[in-house]
Amino acid sequence: MKETIIPIGPFHPLLEEPELFTLKVDGETVVDVDVRIGWNHRGIEKLSQGLTWDQVPFLIERICGICSTSHPYACVLAMEDILDIKVPPRAQYIRPVVGELERIHSHLLWLGLAGHFIGYNTVFMWAWKYRELTLDSLEKLTGNRNHYAMFKAGGVRRDFSQEAMDFTMNAMNETEKALNMFLGVVSDDPVLHKRLKGVGVLTYKDAIEYSAIGPTSRPSGVDHDVRRDDPVDAYGPSFDKGVWKPIVLEDGDVFAKAACRILEMFESVKIIRWCIENIPDGEIDAGVKEIPAGEGCGHYEAPRGEVFHYMRSDGSNYPVRHKVRAPTYNNLPTFKATCPGAHIADVALITASIDPCYCCTERVGVVDNLGTKHILTEDDLTKLSVERTLDVRKKLGKITWNPYAKLL
Amino acid sequence: MALGLNSLKKSIWVYHVACSPCNGCDIEILDLLTPRFDVERFGIVLVGSVRHADALLVTGCVNRQIKPRLQEVYLQAAKPCVVFAIGSCAVGGNFFRRSYNMAGPVDRAIKEVDPNAIIVYVPGCPAKPEAMISSVVKAIGFLDNLKKVKV
Numbered sequence: 001m002k003e004t005i006i007p008i009g010p011f012h013p014l015l016e017e018p019e020l021f022t023l024k025v026d027g028e029t030v031v032d033v034d035v036r037i038g039w040n041h042r043g044i045e046k047l048s049q050g051l052t053w054d055q056v057p058f059l060i061e062r063i064c065g066i067c068s069t070s071h072p073y074a075c076v077l078a079m080e081d082i083l084d085i086k087v088p089p090r091a092q093y094i095r096p097v098v099g100e101l102e103r104i105h106s107h108l109l110w111l112g113l114a115g116h117f118i119g120y121n122t123v124f125m126w127a128w129k130y131r132e133l134t135l136d137s138l139e140k141l142t143g144n145r146n147h148y149a150m151f152k153a154g155g156v157r158r159d160f161s162q163e164a165m166d167f168t169m170n171a172m173n174e175t176e177k178a179l180n181m182f183l184g185v186v187s188d189d190p191v192l193h194k195r196l197k198g199v200g201v202l203t204y205k206d207a208i209e210y211s212a213i214g215p216t217s218r219p220s221g222v223d224h225d226v227r228r229d230d231p232v233d234a235y236g237p238s239f240d241k242g243v244w245k246p247i248v249l250e251d252g253d254v255f256a257k258a259a260c261r262i263l264e265m266f267e268s269v270k271i272i273r274w275c276i277e278n279i280p281d282g283e284i285d286a287g288v289k290e291i292p293a294g295e296g297c298g299h300y301e302a303p304r305g306e307v308f309h310y311m312r313s314d315g316s317n318y319p320v321r322h323k324v325r326a327p328t329y330n331n332l333p334t335f336k337a338t339c340p341g342a343h344i345a346d347v348a349l350i351t352a353s354i355d356p357c358y359c360c361t362e363r364v365g366v367v368d369n370l371g372t373k374h375i376l377t378e379d380d381l382t383k384l385s386v387e388r389t390l391d392v393r394k395k396l397g398k399i400t401w402n403p404y405a406k407l408l
Numbered sequence: 409m410a411l412g413l414n415s416l417k418k419s420i421w422v423y424h425v426a427c428s429p430c431n432g433c434d435i436e437i438l439d440l441l442t443p444r445f446d447v448e449r450f451g452i453v454l455v456g457s458v459r460h461a462d463a464l465l466v467t468g469c470v471n472r473q474i475k476p477r478l479q480e481v482y483l484q485a486a487k488p489c490v491v492f493a494i495g496s497c498a499v500g501g502n503f504f505r506r507s508y509n510m511a512g513p514v515d516r517a518i519k520e521v522d523p524n525a526i527i528v529y530v531p532g533c534p535a536k537p538e539a540m541i542s543s544v545v546k547a548i549g550f551l552d553n554l555k556k557v558k559v
Contacts, residue, residue: 010477013456016434017426018474039474040428043507050506059503065432065534109435112442128442146432146534359430 003031006344010039014117014348017358023339023347030347033339035332041362048322053079053291056319057151060309063324064360065146066109069102070302071324071360072151074309077232077298079153082291082313088283091155092233093275097168098142098150099300100268100275104175105134106303107215107261107268110355111182114258117349118195123185130178133171140164155285165276172269179265186258196255199342200350203252206337214305216331216354219260220252226301234275243274254353261355291315302327304355314396321392326360416462416488417548419451423461423485427478427514429468432534433495437465445537452544463490466514469497469504475511479521490526490547491518494540496533526550 003024010018018039024032044063048056060075061068073095080087087095108131115123135145141164142148150156186192202212207220217224225246227235238244244267249256293315299308305327312321331354338350376384426434440447441454455461458481470478482491493514496502504510511517518525528550530543 010474011425011458011481016438017429017431018477039471039477041471041473041509042428042469042504043509047503047507062430062432062503062533065430065435068430068432125442128439129444132439132442132444145536146435357431359428 016113019358021347021351023344025344028343030339030342030344033335033347033351035335037358037362040358041364045322045324045363049319052317053153053313053319056322057153058149060324061147061149061151063326064357066106066357067102067302067304067307067326067360068147069099069150070300070307071309071326073099074298074300074302074307075311075322076151076153077300078296078309078311079288079291079298081296081298082294082311083153083288083296085154085286085288087155087233088286089280090159090282091284091286093279094150094156094160094284096234096238097160097272097275098138098148100271101134101138101141101168103268103303104265105131105138106355107265108134110261110303110352111258114254114349114352117352118192120191123182126178127182130175133175133178137164137168137171140167152285152288153291154288155283157285159284160279165279168272169276172272176266176269179262179269183262186255186262192258193255196258196349197251197253199254199346200338200353201251201253202334202338206334207252210334210337211330212305212334212354213330214301214327215257215260215264215303216305216327216334218247219249219256221248221250223248224306226299226306230299232300234278235271238271238274241274244268244270254349257353290317295321304328304357304360305331307360312392312396320396324363326357326363328354328357328361329363332356332361414551416490417551419453420462420490420544421453421455421460422463422465422492423455423458423481425458425464425466425478425481427466427468427474427498428471429495429497430534433467433498436534436537437467437494437540440537440540445541447541447544450544458485461485461489463492465492465494466498466518467494469501469507470511470514470517471507471509472511473509475517478514478517482518482525483521488526490528490551491515492528492530492540492543492547494530495535496531499529499531502533 003026006023009015009020020036022034023030048059051059057072057075061072063071108127112124112127139145141160142150202220204221207217207222228239228246247260247263249260291313293313295312297310299306307327308325310323311319314320339347493499498514501513515527528543528547530539532539
C-alpha cells in the first residue's frame, strides 16, 4: 500500500510549542515519524557569553518556563565546580525545596495535558486545580509563579520566611490528598487502563540504545537518578536517611510513565517536608565575588531527566563558553522506537509521554538569509563540533579539566 | 467595521500562537482556562483553528524561522481581530532582543503585514493570569471608545 505523509504542526491545537511532526502512515498505522525543530531557537548559549556571571542564571531560567529551577540549578553547580566552594547549609536546604516544588508542578502539568490528549478533560481540570497549590507555595516562598530567580553562584538570593514555610507544609498536605486521588484514578479507572496500557512501549534495550533519561527511562527499568547517583545539597543526607527513593518500574508503556510520575510526586512531597523540618539557621550566600579561570560542569535531575551545563571561564567577567544539554534532546529520538506500529490516535499521546520541551532542546540553529534548505548530516555536525573545539583550544589553551579527577 | 468591532466584545474566542516562547506564558494561558481563573465563564474559549478566532494570543520573542508563519497565521484570521502580545518577550524582546536569531517583537512582525492591526500589550515575565484578564477588560473598553469615534 502507498504510504501517506501527515504533517502535524508547527501550529496545532494539540501542541503547546511550535514544532513539526511528519508522520508516515500506512492506513491507520504509523510507519515512521520525523520531527523538525528550530521554531524555538533563541541563541541562548551565545547570549550567555555576553552576560556577566551574576546575570547568567536569570537568562538560563528563561530557557524554559517549566524547568526554570533545573537549568539555573545545573548552571550554578557548574559555576561552583569552577570555584570549588561549598554552599552555606541553609542554602543547601532551600535549593531542593524549590527544585522539588517545581517537579510537582511540572508533573501535575504533564498529567493534566496527558488527560487532555486522551480526551479526559476531567483529569486536565483536576490536575491544574491542584497544581495551583504548588504555584501558591512557590509564590509565597520565592515571589513569583514561574521564573523564581532564586539561584546564584555560592547560595540563593532570598531566604524563606517561617510563614511561607508553614503555608508550604499545609499545601503539601493538601497536595498529598490530591495525589492519592490521582493514584486511585489511574489504578482503578478501566478507561485509562484500556487507553494507556501497552501503548508506546519503550523496552529496556531501546531505552539504553537511545540514551533515554529521567521519567522516560525509569519506567522502562533503567535505574538512573542524578539526585541519588551524584547527590548535591540536601539530596544526599535525605537519601541516606531513607526519606525518598527513585521510582523504577518495569513495563515502559505510557501507563507506566504516568504511574512513575505520580509516584515521583509523592517522593518530592517527602523531600520538601524533610527539608523544611530540618532546615538549619544561618547564612544563605557564600559571597562569591569573582569566578577564576577554569572549567566546570553541573548536572541536575530536572522533571524530564538529567540536565547538563558546561561552563568555561578565562577569569574575566563573562563566561567564554556555555554549553547546555536538556533532557528532551536525549528523549526525542525514542519516538523512532515507540511510534512505528501505533495508531495515529495514539501518536499524540506517545509523543506527549516523554513530556517534550522544545524550548529546552533547541541549541543549534542554521541562520541563512538566502532561504536555502539545509540538512546537516552526522558527519557535518561532527566536523562543526571538531572545528569549534579546536577554535576554543587555540584561543584558550588545551582543556585540562578531567571529569574523573574527583573520583580518583 | 463598527458592527464587527461590536461583535468582538462578546465571547472572545482566542487562538494561541507560540512564537519561540519559554513556555512560561503559555502555561499561564492554559492556567486561565482551568478552575482557579476559569475565563470560560466570560465566554473566552481556546479554539483549535485560527479561522474561528477573534483574538490571537501571541507569546515569545519572534525568531527568524517563526516570523513568516506568524504573519501567515495573522492573515488567515477573520478580521477584525485583536492581537494580544503576552509577556515581556512578545512586548519588547526581554533578554533575547540582542539575539542573532531574533526578528523583532510581535508588533513589528504584525504591522509589516497590517499597519492598522489592534495590538494589546501584556507585560510580565511571565504575565500573570490576572494581568491577562485585566488586559481583556481594557481591550473591550478600547473597542468601545473606537466605536464611538467611528460612529
